[in-house]
Amino acid sequence: MVKAERVRKRFGHLEVLKGIDLEVTPREVLCVIGPSGSGKSTFLRCVNHLEKIDAGRLWVDGQLVGYRQRGEVLHELKESEIAAQRRDIGMVFQRFNLFPHMTATQNVMEAPNRVKGLGRKDAESLARDLLGRVGLGDKADSYPAQLSGGQQQRVAIARALAMEPKLMLFDEPTSALDPELVGEVLDVMKQLALDGMTMLVVTHEMGFAREVGDTLAFVDDGAIVEIGPPRELIANPQHARTKAFLSKVL
Numbered sequence: 746m747v748k749a750e751r752v753r754k755r756f757g758h759l760e761v762l763k764g765i766d767l768e769v770t771p772r773e774v775l776c777v778i779g780p781s782g783s784g785k786s787t788f789l790r791c792v793n794h795l796e797k798i799d800a801g802r803l804w805v806d807g808q809l810v811g812y813r814q815r816g817e818v819l820h821e822l823k824e825s826e827i828a829a830q831r832r833d834i835g836m837v838f839q840r841f842n843l844f845p846h847m848t849a850t851q852n853v854m855e856a857p858n859r860v861k862g863l864g865r866k867d868a869e870s871l872a873r874d875l876l877g878r879v880g881l882g883d884k885a886d887s888y889p890a891q892l893s894g895g896q897q898q899r900v901a902i903a904r905a906l907a908m909e910p911k912l913m914l915f916d917e918p919t920s921a922l923d924p925e926l927v928g929e930v931l932d933v934m935k936q937l938a939l940d941g942m943t944m945l946v947v948t949h950e951m952g953f954a955r956e957v958g959d960t961l962a963f964v965d966d967g968a969i970v971e972i973g974p975p976r977e978l979i980a981n982p983q984h985a986r987t988k989a990f991l992s993k994v995l
């Protein structure tokens with residue numbers, strides 16, 4: 746579903762990704778951990794076409810989306826192909842980014858209605874189903890300001906699901922939440938994983954990574970230091986940098 750080969754990305758003089766090699770197969774949940782500023786969000790943004798890679802090769806959903814070497818563009822998708830692919834990728838951010846003037850239902854039905862051309866009635870019924878699925882059936886007509894952070898994040902997940910994505914990207918989806926609200930969002934993500942969604946999850950939630958992740962990658966300074974089954978990696982890290990990081994977060 747996602748494959749990266751020696752992916753590099755720089756912002757000016759700052760090299761943020763220094764050769765990422767990674768593969769996420771269909772139905773896999775790959776969790777990414779690592780210190781602040783190590784390049785985790787940047788990698789997700791490359792997968793979601795919010796940034797272009799500077800070097801290496803990147804495939805999303807079997808399509809080569811970027812291939813660059815020494816600054817030379819060897820392959821790039823057209824804007825229309827990028828737009829089509831982005832419709833198949835759901836992304837959930839740390840901040841929920843809901844439209845404040847729309848109810849939960851309106852937030853969720855907006856994209857299927859506007860982007861996919863689904864009729865208003867069908868889009869609304871889809872939205873209400875999805876809100877039920879994330880445990881918010883009774884909040885369908887509430888505005889974001891009337892919802893807790895955990896509820897808003899669940900609306901954001903429902904909104905991403907409304908486009909029937911093939912891949913879900915999560916960028917620290919619980920970091921902005923009060924601790925008591927984290928569990929309700931992780932439960933929804935866990936259910937998604939059980940339903941077979943392919944997920945790439947940047948998270949600080951080690952319990953989630955251990956329990957739900959199929960694979961865990963530790964990223965530091967723009968590179969994958971260690972990757973493997975979460976329980977093994979957590980119990981028996983092979984690299985001093987992984988050990989040092991885990992000793993701080995566990």
Ligand SMILES: Nc1ncnc2c1ncn2[C@@H]1O[C@H](COP(=O)(O)OP(=O)(O)OP(=O)(O)O)[C@@H](O)[C@H]1O
Pocket residue numbers: 756759761779780781782783784785786787788
């Ligand atoms: N658009 C940008 N322009 C310039 N620098 C950027 C840009 N986006 C990210 N950076 C820098 O790239 C580095 C990596 O950022 P990134 O957000 O990918 O890290 P991260 O591992 O996700 O960190 P965090 O856990 O704090 O979110 C940081 O030094 C950041 O300041």
